[in-house]
Structures are given as structure tokens and as C-alpha cells.
Amino acid sequence: MDIVVCIKQVQDPDIPPRDFKVDEEKMMVVPPANVPPVISTFDENAIEAAIQLKEAKGGKITVVTMGGDKAKDSLKKCLAMGCDEAVLLQDPAFDGSDAFGVARALAAAVRKIGKFDILMCGRLSSDWSYGTTPLALAEALNLPSVTQLQKIEARDGGLRCERALEDGVEVVDVSTPCLLTVSNEMNNPRLPSVKGILTASRKQIPLWKAADLGVDAGSVGAGAATLELTKLYKPVFTGQCEFITGETLEEAAENLALRLRADKII
Amino acid sequence: MDFSLSDEARMLRDLCRGFADRAIRPHAAKWDRECYFPVELFREMGELSLMGLLVPVEYGGTGVGTVAFAAAMEELAAADNSTAACWNAHLTIGSLPILHFGTEEQKRRWLVPLAQGEKLGSCAFTEPGAGSDLSGIETRALRTKEGWKLRGRKIFITNAGTEMSLGPLVLARTGENRFGFFVVPRGTPGFGIGPKAEKLGWRSMDTRELIFDDCLLPADHLLGESDVESIRQATETLAVGRISVAALSLGLARACLDASLAYALERRQFGVPIASFQAIRSKLADMATRLEMARLITMKAAWLHDRDEPYRQEAAMAKLAASELAVDASREAVQIHGGYGYMEGEFPVARYYRDAKVLEIGEGTSEILRVVIAKGLGC
Numbered sequence: 001m002d003i004v005v006c007i008k009q010v011q012d013p014d015i016p017p018r019d020f021k022v023d024e025e026k027m028m029v030v031p032p033a034n035v036p037p038v039i040s041t042f043d044e045n046a047i048e049a050a051i052q053l054k055e056a057k058g059g060k061i062t063v064v065t066m067g068g069d070k071a072k073d074s075l076k077k078c079l080a081m082g083c084d085e086a087v088l089l090q091d092p093a094f095d096g097s098d099a100f101g102v103a104r105a106l107a108a109a110v111r112k113i114g115k116f117d118i119l120m121c122g123r124l125s126s127d128w129s130y131g132t133t134p135l136a137l138a139e140a141l142n143l144p145s146v147t148q149l150q151k152i153e154a155r156d157g158g159l160r161c162e163r164a165l166e167d168g169v170e171v172v173d174v175s176t177p178c179l180l181t182v183s184n185e186m187n188n189p190r191l192p193s194v195k196g197i198l199t200a201s202r203k204q205i206p207l208w209k210a211a212d213l214g215v216d217a218g219s220v221g222a223g224a225a226t227l228e229l230t231k232l233y234k235p236v237f238t239g240q241c242e243f244i245t246g247e248t249l250e251e252a253a254e255n256l257a258l259r260l261r262a263d264k265i266i
Numbered sequence: 267m268d269f270s271l272s273d274e275a276r277m278l279r280d281l282c283r284g285f286a287d288r289a290i291r292p293h294a295a296k297w298d299r300e301c302y303f304p305v306e307l308f309r310e311m312g313e314l315s316l317m318g319l320l321v322p323v324e325y326g327g328t329g330v331g332t333v334a335f336a337a338a339m340e341e342l343a344a345a346d347n348s349t350a351a352c353w354n355a356h357l358t359i360g361s362l363p364i365l366h367f368g369t370e371e372q373k374r375r376w377l378v379p380l381a382q383g384e385k386l387g388s389c390a391f392t393e394p395g396a397g398s399d400l401s402g403i404e405t406r407a408l409r410t411k412e413g414w415k416l417r418g419r420k421i422f423i424t425n426a427g428t429e430m431s432l433g434p435l436v437l438a439r440t441g442e443n444r445f446g447f448f449v450v451p452r453g454t455p456g457f458g459i460g461p462k463a464e465k466l467g468w469r470s471m472d473t474r475e476l477i478f479d480d481c482l483l484p485a486d487h488l489l490g491e492s493d494v495e496s497i498r499q500a501t502e503t504l505a506v507g508r509i510s511v512a513a514l515s516l517g518l519a520r521a522c523l524d525a526s527l528a529y530a531l532e533r534r535q536f537g538v539p540i541a542s543f544q545a546i547r548s549k550l551a552d553m554a555t556r557l558e559m560a561r562l563i564t565m566k567a568a569w570l571h572d573r574d575e576p577y578r579q580e581a582a583m584a585k586l587a588a589s590e591l592a593v594d595a596s597r598e599a600v601q602i603h604g605g606y607g608y609m610e611g612e613f614p615v616a617r618y619y620r621d622a623k624v625l626e627i628g629e630g631t632s633e634i635l636r637v638v639i640a641k642g643l644g645c
Contacts (some may be wrong), residue, residue, distance in 0.1 A: 018531065036280075073276070080277060191284055192277070194315040201274040235273045 001059035007043035010127040012241040015231040027232040042122025045180040051082040055116035079200035080192030096222025099219040108213035123181040152184035167257040271336035275334035285620020294346035297470035312383015327381035332568040336513040347621040348468040356423040360387020367490040385432035388425035407438040413485040416478040427474040446493035454480030467620035508581040511629040513565040522599035560588040578612035579642040586635040589625035596622035
């Protein structure tokens with residue numbers, strides 16, 4: 001079973017809130033000093049899911065990402081965890097792409113990789129949390145897609161997938177090739193072993209530019225973006241403490257209930 | 267000059283950081299309180315191939331080199347110095363004598379299971395009357411028809427009494443000025459293990475007294491083809507231990523800085539965070555500066571070692587600078603935390619304070635290291 005996993009490198013979401021800074025002028029998040037970027041949380045679940053499928057059914061896993069030189073670190077980590085090949089999409093033409101631009105480039109890369117059974121992504125990214133890229137990618141490749149999975153089971157001629165929904169679990173059978181997005185309910189991603197690290201460090205990661213992919217530079221990047229960012233700021237949370245009183249405990253409880261209703265909380 | 271780590275070293279460091287966050291840091295206070303040696307942790311480290319970092323691939327290790335090893339050690343040491351010290355004892359003195367002195371057959375038999383993490387390594391140098399001066403050791407190995415008979419006592423020995431222990435590598439006197447390392451597997455008749463020692467810090471570490479009461483060993487349990495003429499010959503390849511204790515110290519000092527910085531930014535007195543007071547800022551600035559300096563000399567010593575260049579002087583300096591920094595940083599960390607710092611439980615700095623002191627003692631006391639360094643200068 002051959003699998004392609006698309007990942008995104010993001011700023012470490014586990015940094016202390018005081019280190020999270022936004023440049024409102026440039027409408028950019030300021031990367032914190034000395035904190036290396038990481039693989040987006042659900043993407044790491046997708047990598048783990050792919051490796052578990054490979055361990056059970058055999059096959060090859062190729063990881064793809066778009067980004068700068070630092071993105072190689074995330075790809076190397078995937079190789080160290082047990083993926084077989086990695087590709088980095090890097091070109092100034094990609095800068096400023098929105099989800100649809102990214103999906104166009106990823107789709108071209110997936111076509112260039114060739115045959116695969118499953119295309120996997122995390123269900124959404126830990127930075128912007130749009131969850132748009134995987135679906136745009138499925139659309140671009142004309143693939144069926146099943147999202148937000150907590151379980152994947154290989155069956156004859158296809159896959160049985162469990163979707164983790166707010167009010168229950170939905171079971172969906174899908175034929176391959178298909179696109180799946182993985183949720184954190186699926187697994188706990190493994191740490192790479194030192195042996196895996198040594199193997200990964202010897203592997204070359206090819207760089208593919210827009211021209212290598214046959215992607216028209218006008219269809220990606222800031223110029224092709226359909227999403228316009230108008231304001232970026234860090235919300236200020238203020239806390240207020242109010243004591244609800246009453247002559248008796250019952251009266252205090254009643255006053256609390258009235259107050260909550262007035263604020264439309266209940 | 268290039269100060270960056272190789273991709274491999276960086277990935278190993280990140281692995282150790284992630285592993286420490288997940289499997290060590292949340293439990294460190296409990297292990298310390300209960301003096302519990304987490305054998306399951308070391309088995310998991312074996313699965314991640316972390317137990318043979320300094321052993322070449324052909325003997326089941328990963329041979330990542332000293333720089334990567336030091337970077338990895340700092341990460342575990344920042345999460346829990348005690349378990350990192352057990353790991354260190356396994357990786358260095360518990361394994362390297364077999365690599366350096368053992369025959370091919372001995373390496374296959376004992377080094378491979380150590381490097382693969384099936385067994386835990388341990389080495390017994392210290393005796394009641396022999397600490398800094400190892401030439402004073404009195405444990406004797408007498409030649410018999412069948413092999414060797416070991417008699418004597420070793421104290422303060424790490425990793426020898428756990429269910430995962432291979433059994434110690436015992437440094438013993440074989441003649442007037444002759445010494446050898448003996449592999450003494452657990453369960454060998456005449457080999458007794460004392461109760462777990464109580465310590466100020468490093469409390470999860472399994473530390474024991476070992477007794478050899480006419481302990482009979484087959485001839486092939488002496489490492490190498492024969493014993494050696496001097497204690498220096500027996501121990502000279504182990505100065506890498508100074509680099510690793512320096513890295514252990516860096517981890518502790520960094521943990522002190524991280525905890526102190528976070529606390530100083532949060533803790534408010536007189537209406538402002540205490541980090542806004544100059545006295546607190548100076549402490550933090552000094553800690554960070556000395557940490558950077560100690561890390562540079564430690565990495566330089568490791569780099570020299572990897573290049574097969576003379577490194578003993580730098581290793582001694584690294585261990586001296588880093589261990590004294592660890593002790594000072596832990597004292598200041600408690601001071602910055604005030605009353606909370608003196609309490610066990612809510613903040614880890616009381617544990618750091620207790621763990622730090624031994625770093626100035628093991629693998630060469632600060633006094634001995636100054637002698638070594640001065641000698642290196644030509645004194």
C-alpha cells in the first residue's frame with residue numbers, strides 16, 4: 001500500500017503564551033527566538049497512521065511539504081520515524097500562497113510522485129486551523145475524501161474509516177486511491193529511534209520548483225491568493241471577578257442563575 | 267568557525283528533548299521522592315536505540331560521536347539529572363571499558379546486549395579507602411587454576427543492583443602495580459550486593475555497596491588478553507566521562523535558569539514581576555552567561571575527542587566549569603524562588619539544589635580537576 005503524506009511545518013504551538021508575538025503592521029506572526037518549528041500536530045498523527053499501515057500491509061511512504069530550508073528538518077523527522085522518501089517544494093513563486101495555491105502545488109507534486117493508494121493529511125494545521133488545504137487537494141486531484149479520522153482499516157478493494165465527530169462516530173467505506181485526513185484520536189505519534197535518525201540523515205531530500213512540477217507561477221503565490229488578510233492581532237483577554245451574594249445559599253444560587261441568564265450564558 | 271550541530275546531532279537532541287518531555291519530566295519528582303529507579307524507562311530507551319550512543323554500529327550501538335552524545339545528555343539532564351546520570355554511567359564507564367579493552371568475543375557477549383539496551387551497564391572503581399586516588403584500591407584478583415578469585419569491597423556503585431543490570435565491571439588489583447577490569451555477572455557466587463544507599467540527591471539512582479567474598483570468575487572474565495601495568499592505562503580512555511558529567515551539569519544549570527526565568531516573570535511583588543528588579547536580573551544574566559561559556563568548552567572538548575585530538579585538558583576544564591555552575595545556579599534558583607524554592611513539590615528547584623552537589627564530586631572532584639589543569643599548564 002503506497003501512501004503519500006502532505007505535512008506542514010508550523011511554529012511550535014506549545015510555546016508559552018508570552019512568547020507568542022504578532023507584528024500587526026506587517027500582519028505576521030513573529031517566530032520566537034530559539035524555538036525551532038515543528039510538524040503540525042495532526043500531520044504527525046497522519047505520519048504515524050501511514051507508518052502503521054505500512055507496517056501492517058507493506059508499501060512505501062513519501063512525505064511532501066512546501067517551505068523554506070528549515071522545512072527539511074520536519075521531513076527528516078518523518079524519515080527517521082519510518083517514512084521512505086521525502087520531497088520539499090521550494091520556490092519563491094510559492095510565497096504567499098493561500099490554501100488553494102498550496103493545494104495546486106501539492107497536487108502537481110503528487111502527480112509527479114506517481115502511483116499511490118492513499119493521500120493523507122492532518123485534519124487541520126496547528127497554526128491557522130482552516131482545514132481547507134486537504135479538501136482543495138482532493139478536489140484538484142479528483143479524489144474521494146474522508147475527513148477527521150480516528151481509525152483506518154484496510155479491507156478488500158478499499159478502506160473502512162471511522163470519522164471522529166462531536167456527537168459520535170461515523171463509519172465510511174471508501175475506495176482507493178483516496179484522500180484521508182487524520183485526527184489526534186487516531187494514535188500517539190512515535191518518537192524516531194536513533195537508528196532511524198542515522199538512516200534519515202543519509203537520505204537526500206530533492207527540491208522541486210514550480211517549473212519541475214509544471215505549475216504555472218501565476219496559479220500559486222500571493223498573486224493567485226483568493227483570501228485576503230485584513231487584520232492580524234493578538235486578542236487581549238481581561239478577567240473580571242464578581243461575587244454573587246444572597247441572604248441564604250438558595251437566594252445566592254438563584255441570583256447566580258439570574259445573572260447567568262442575563263448574560264445569555266444559560 | 268562553525269558552531270552548528272550536524273543534522274544528526276540536532277535530531278538526536280530533539281529526540282531526547284521530546285522523550286524527556288513525554289517520559290521523564292512528568293515523573294521526576296515522584297521518582298526522587300520514592301527513590302525509585304525507573305527500569306521501564308531504560309527499557310523504552312533501548313527500543314529507541316538510545317543505550318549505545320558511544321558504541322559502534324558493529325557492536326549494536328549507534329556510534330553518534332561525543333558532540334551529539336553531549337547534546338543528548340544535556341536534554342535528559344535538564345529533565346531529571348538523576349536518571350540522566352544513570353544513563354550516563356551505562357553509556358560511558360558501564361560500557362566503554364569493554365569496547366576499549368575487551369576481546370572480540372567479550373564484546374559480542376557483553377557489549378552488544380548493553381548497547382542494545384537489554385542490559386544496564388555499571389562500573390566499580392571507588393572503595394572505602396580509594397576515591398580520587400585509585401592507585402589505593404585494595405580489591406584484589408588472585409589467579410587460580412580455573413580463573414580468578416575476587417576479594418574486596420566497592421562503594422557508591424551506580425546501576426549494579428537493578429533487575430536490568432548486567433553486573434559491574436570491577437577494577438581490581440592483580441599484582442603489585444597491575445590492574446584489570448573484571449566482568450562480574452549478577453548471581454556469581456561470592457558477589458554480594460548491599461542495600462540501596464540513601465543520598466542527598468540523585469535519589470532515583472540505584473547506588474550500592476558491592477562485596478566480593480572470594481568471588482570465583484572464569485579466566486575469560488578479565489577484560490582483554492591480560493591485565494595492565496598501571497591504573498592510568500586502565501582508566502585513560504575514560505576521560506570522556508568528564509565531558510559527559512559536564513553535559514549533565516549543563517542540563518541541570520539550564521533547568522535552573524528555565525525555572526528561575528519562568529518564575530521571575532510570573533511572580534509579582536510590590537506590584538511588578540520580580541524579573542523587573544535589578545538584583546534578580548543580574549542573577550539570571552549571570553546564569554545565562556556562564557551556561558553559554560560552560561557549553562562552549564564542553565562542546566569543544568567533545569569536538570576534540572571526536573577528532574582524536576588531545577582533549578583531556580579541555581575535558582577537565584569543562585567538567586570544572588559546568589559542575590561549579592550547576593551548584594551556583596541551583597543555589598540562585600532556590601534564592602529566586604524564595605520560600606517556594608525551599609519547599610519540595612510545587613517547584614523543582616529544591617530537587618535541583620540537592621542533585622547539583624554531586625556534580626562537583628563525581629568523575630574528578632573540583633580540587634583534583636584543578637590539579638589536572640594546572641599540571642596541563644606545566645606546573
